[in-house]
Amino acid sequence: MFKKRENIYDIEEGNLLSPKFDNDGLIPVITMCSKTKDILMHGYMNVEALKKTIETKEAHYFSRSRKAIWHKGKTSGFTQNVTEIRIDDDQDSIWLTVDIGDGASCHVGYRSCFYRSVPLGKIKNDNKLEMEFKEKEKIFDPKKVYKNEPNPTKL
């Protein structure tokens, strides 16, 4: 299914998919909303997740916390319909564009996982950096949707 990575020219200038998976067998994935162009999430895929995503046109990831294939939206109902997959120059990261309708992508309840922005400019006396919430309201209540499932966020 994937071309063997044999030379740099083919990887960069060729037209055959030849992805690089890291030592854990994973490739990072950027997921963009087709409607708003916001980044929804940053995840990882293994070979099986990438194959399932290409074939089913629904985003599948590899959950590092659960160490298992993760069909996004299976629990929450918020599946991601893939409209485009791109790969970068050295084929070690993926950009997925997905349609989530009026749904959400973030397990905290927001539409995008990236709901806070970081202040720019000189940092005063090593002060803590106060972020701004760019999304004001949650789309869903994670307690109702995920019930007793463990929170994937780790310290």
Place this chain on the structure above:
Amino acid sequence: MFKKRENIYDIEEGNLLSPKFDNDGLIPVITMCSKTKDILMHGYMNVEALKKTIETKEAHYFSRSRKAIWHKGKTSGFTQNVTEIRIDDDQDSIWLTVDIGDGASCHVGYRSCFYRSVPLGKIKNDNKLEMEFKEKEKIFDPKKVYKNEPNPTKL
């Protein structure tokens, strides 16, 4: 400068920047073009690169191949002026929006590193996957710009 990661609630719902760096001291970064909303590249930052990016408003990364801070555009002239930094729910990935004017971001010469799209749908008999070039022309000639610098792409 960064709040200590002490509890999940503060990380997800708080307003203080508290990024998680992986075992190599890195955090993945998604870089978007402010004009086209295309993803330009996927990179990594260490603490110093993130601090420099916040303070100078020019994107700094950590080069895994060179194992050094990388002020993007220092060689090519294609610096990235940061217009926004966002962080995700568990604060382990960053979304950077940057202005690159009419410049380019990809060391191969294209505007975006993600210049090829992957075909969607059933994979026939484990055939190789033929990608489509979404950018037809290079913005610059990497041989002229980078001269004798080693290619960062690795097998």
